[in-house]
Amino acid sequence: MGTFLDSLSFPARVRKDLGEVFLxxxxxxxxxxxxxxxxxxxxxxxxxxxxxxxVCGHYRAIGAYYRLSLILDKGTFKELNxxxxxxxxxxxxxxxxxxxxxxEKTGLPEAAVTATxxxxxxxxxxxxxxxxxxxxxxxxxxxxxxxxAVEYATEKxxxxxxxxxxxxxxxxxxxxxxxxxxxxxxxxxxxxxAGGLYISFLTHPTTGGVTASFASLGDxxxxxxxxxxxxxxxxxxxxxxxxxxxxxFQRSEYLEAHGFVDKIVPxxxxxDTLIQLIELHT
Amino acid sequence: MLxxxxxxxxxxxxxxxxxxxxxxxxxEELVNAAYESDEILEDIKEEYEAWEYHGTEIDRLxxxxxxxxxxxxxxxxxxxxxxxxxxxxxHIDDFIEGLFTDFFEQKGDHLFDEDxxxxxxxxxxxxxxxxxxxxxxxxxxxxSMAYNFGMPCPEGYRKALRLMNQAEKFRRPIITFIDTPGAxxxxxxxxxxxxxxxxxxxxxxxxxxxxxxxxVTGEGNSGGALAIGVANRILMLENAVYSIxxxxxxxxxxxxDADRHKEACELMKxxxxxxxxxxxxxxxxxxxxxxxxxxxxxxxxxLDEALYANLKELMTLSPSGCKSERQMKYRKIG
Numbered sequence: 001m002g003t004f005l006d007s008l009s010f011p012a013r014v015r016k017d018l019g020e021v022f023l024x025x026x027x028x029x030x031x032x033x034x035x036x037x038x039x040x041x042x043x044x045x046x047x048x049x050x051x052x053x054x055v056c057g058h059y060r061a062i063g064a065y066y067r068l069s070l071i072l073d074k075g076t077f078k079e080l081n082x083x084x085x086x087x088x089x090x091x092x093x094x095x096x097x098x099x100x101x102x103x104e105k106t107g108l109p110e111a112a113v114t115a116t117x118x119x120x121x122x123x124x125x126x127x128x129x130x131x132x133x134x135x136x137x138x139x140x141x142x143x144x145x146x147x148x149a150v151e152y153a154t155e156k157x158x159x160x161x162x163x164x165x166x167x168x169x170x171x172x173x174x175x176x177x178x179x180x181x182x183x184x185x186x187x188x189x190x191x192x193x194a195g196g197l198y199i200s201f202l203t204h205p206t207t208g209g210v211t212a213s214f215a216s217l218g219d220x221x222x223x224x225x226x227x228x229x230x231x232x233x234x235x236x237x238x239x240x241x242x243x244x245x246x247x248x249f250q251r252s253e254y255l256e257a258h259g260f261v262d263k264i265v266p267x268x269x270x271x272d273t274l275i276q277l278i279e280l281h282t
Numbered sequence: 283m284l285x286x287x288x289x290x291x292x293x294x295x296x297x298x299x300x301x302x303x304x305x306x307x308x309x310e311e312l313v314n315a316a317y318e319s320d321e322i323l324e325d326i327k328e329e330y331e332a333w334e335y336h337g338t339e340i341d342r343l344x345x346x347x348x349x350x351x352x353x354x355x356x357x358x359x360x361x362x363x364x365x366x367x368x369x370x371x372x373h374i375d376d377f378i379e380g381l382f383t384d385f386f387e388q389k390g391d392h393l394f395d396e397d398x399x400x401x402x403x404x405x406x407x408x409x410x411x412x413x414x415x416x417x418x419x420x421x422x423x424x425x426s427m428a429y430n431f432g433m434p435c436p437e438g439y440r441k442a443l444r445l446m447n448q449a450e451k452f453r454r455p456i457i458t459f460i461d462t463p464g465a466x467x468x469x470x471x472x473x474x475x476x477x478x479x480x481x482x483x484x485x486x487x488x489x490x491x492x493x494x495x496x497x498v499t500g501e502g503n504s505g506g507a508l509a510i511g512v513a514n515r516i517l518m519l520e521n522a523v524y525s526i527x528x529x530x531x532x533x534x535x536x537x538x539d540a541d542r543h544k545e546a547c548e549l550m551k552x553x554x555x556x557x558x559x560x561x562x563x564x565x566x567x568x569x570x571x572x573x574x575x576x577x578x579x580x581x582x583x584x585l586d587e588a589l590y591a592n593l594k595e596l597m598t599l600s601p602s603g604c605k606s607e608r609q610m611k612y613r614k615i616g
Contacts, residue, residue, distance in 0.1 A: 089560075089616070090551055140616025147613070169504075169526050171536055174550055175562055178526045179615040181505055182512045185481055186488030186609050193489070211477035212465075212505040217485055231477040231505070232467030236531075240467045250472060258473050 017105075034058050050267040059204060059224055059267065063106065064113035064128035067163060071126065071271045072117035080114040080125070080149050086141045092172040099134070106132045111166075112142045114149035116158070120275035122282065125153035127162040131205065135167030138209050142170070143180025146214060150187040159197040159278050164215035168208020168233075181213035188217045197281045199274065202229050202252070202261070216260075220277055223252035223261045284361045287353045288368075291572055294347040298340055305336040354572045357521065359547040363529060365521040366501045369426075370575035372582075374401050374416040374459045377499065380582040381589070382407050382414060388445055390437075394474070397438030399430045399466070400510075402445050407457065408590055413449035415442050416459025416510065419500070433466035436479035439509050443483050446490065455493040455593060458510045463528055465506030480509040487512035488609055491601035495592055497585065498522040498554075498563070499574075503531075514608045515592045516562060518554035519581065520569040524562070525552035561615065565592070 013022040020029035021040060031040040036058035046053075050070065051060040062070075068077060086109070088095050103109060111133040115126050127149050129136040146162070153160040169177040191198060200218025204227035211231050223229060230250040238245060248254045255261045265273045357365070365371070378385050382405035390396040402415025417434065420426035434442075442458075449456045465476055487494065487510075496513035502524035518524060526532070529543035532550060557563035567584050570577040599607060 087616070090549070092549065143616050171526065171532060173616075174526050175524065175552070175557060175560060176616050178504065178508055179562060179612055181480075181508055182484050182488065182612040183615060185484035186512075186612060189485040189488050190609075192485075209505055212480035212509075213484055214481070216475075216478040216481035230472050231465065231480070232472065236467045237469060237472065241469055243469070245469065249469070258475075260475055260478060
């Protein structure tokens with residue numbers, strides 16, 4: 001951070017896609033602009049607030065590793081199947097280039113991070129889909145990583161927590177993407193049959209093939225406030241039924257009211273809620 | 283182009299059938315007459331000439347038809363999508379009538395509603411009691427609307443699961459027919475848990491101990507197709523397609539332009555042969571040249587053979603072997 005005088009020395013550098021505002025020479029952004037209310041707030045205020053907008057309360061997308069750092073006990077994080085890279089099973093034009101861009105933007109090789117670690121002293125398997133990478137879409141590698149982590153949890157008899165965030169199928173992987181739904185759902189069902197606890201945590205957005213597979217199969221289903229959750233996207237629905245959708249349609253609160261979510265959990269209470277639930281099952 | 287060719291072929295087919303019937307009728311009369319009396323020999327001669335005339339006409343028309351059908355020997359993916367969606371293509375009602383006996387329809391999810399876009403029940407296949415179900419499309423506009431164009435709501439998937447749970451209970455093999463543009467993207471469908479219904483079907487189908495065979499008869503799109511398609515064996519009719527999304531949806535997501543669907547077809551690798559190569563489909567069932575709508579009987583015969591061979595093989599597996607074989611099929615992909 002620069003001095004107060006520095007902060008007056010505009011022009012600043014702005015990364016519009018991320019809404020980050022840098023002051024001259026700074027490597028870290030000083031201000032972050034909210035995508036909902038467009039107001040800027042100090043990064044340190046965002047941080048204190050777990051990246052929920054200090055002005056309007058909008059939930060900003062957070063990275064997979066950052067989310068894991070919010071829930072896991074310090075020093076217990078251990079990644080599973082680290083560095084698994086996407087394949088290009090259909091030799092789809094420009095797919096590899098697009099993946100490169102996603103990796104440059106996020107530093108991730110794929111949209112899923114899988115790990116073991118402890119939550120309040122209890123060992124768990126945690127899976128996080130990162131919406132910043134290709135909208136968290138389901139590729140064959142995402143499906144494979146999820147399946148392997150679930151199988152690991154089944155084998156080691158560990159509770160399973162999955163944070164879903166996905167725009168749906170990875171179009172560039174076609175039928176291979178579709179088949180991941182069957183594969184992951186089967187893995188969850190085997191985990192279920194073995195008596196494991198699966199907490200499905202839905203974050204913005206959880207849609208398409210992820211909603212229609214592992215995300216909807218939790219023993220306990222939690223959701224972050226205001227997350228878009230559904231199978232078909234709202235635009236497709238509006239085009240099909242030629243009607244405007246009701247306010248708040250497909251949002252967490254709407255799903256809670258219609259019987260598909262156990263509880264809406266703010267980010268600040270995420271870790272405590274998980275600890276409570278795991279302890280109720282031990 | 284294909285559409286025009288098929289329309290002409292259809293006209294020719296009709297004409298040929300009429301003439302064939304006429305000619306056959308006349309030959310029969312001819313023979314009968316010969317027994318009756320020699321006196322009408324003169325009449326017979328006239329009729330015989332007429333028959334001969336029809337015969338040549340039939341040959342001429344057949345030649346023309348076959349010439350037109352040469353266009354159909356190598357179809358593009360986009361043309362296959364056209365055939366897969368052809369309104370006269372055999373649908374689940376036709377397959378059940380053509381391949382099964384003693385069909386008893388089961389209606390409703392017994393929870394909330396009866397979704398007519400899923401059709402199914404108990405029947406016999408080669409004498410074996412099976413549960414048969416699938417997406418239902420209509421041949422006419424009225425039927426199509428009543429069946430919601432084969433796009434199920436959660437109630438349809440829950441009805442399918444109810445039927446399949448019973449199949450598991452009574453140890454009946456399950457045969458499903460896939461032909462859907464996708465799960466219905468509607469307001470109530472979402473409110474009633476479209477995602478949950480599909481997910482539950484995928485999970486439960488992975489656990490069944492009875493053989494499951496899925497046949498993609500027309501178009502199989504997205505999770506809406508997969509929700510009744512987790513099977514030991516997936517058979518595809520030659521011109522059927524199976525993909526992540528409709529080509530129109532694919533183009534509109536990828537390029538924000540649904541009109542580029544033809545281009546999408548080329549990239550999507552959605553034909554039966556593509557899926558066989560990908561290890562998703564296990565067999566391709568041949569169709570008559572020009573598509574299944576031209577000759578139901580031939581399609582039924584080919585499909586019957588393929589289904590029976592696969593079913594016989596699967597019925598030799600132990601219940602747990604059947605389940606793990608199915609799980610392995612999907613575990614290997616990706």
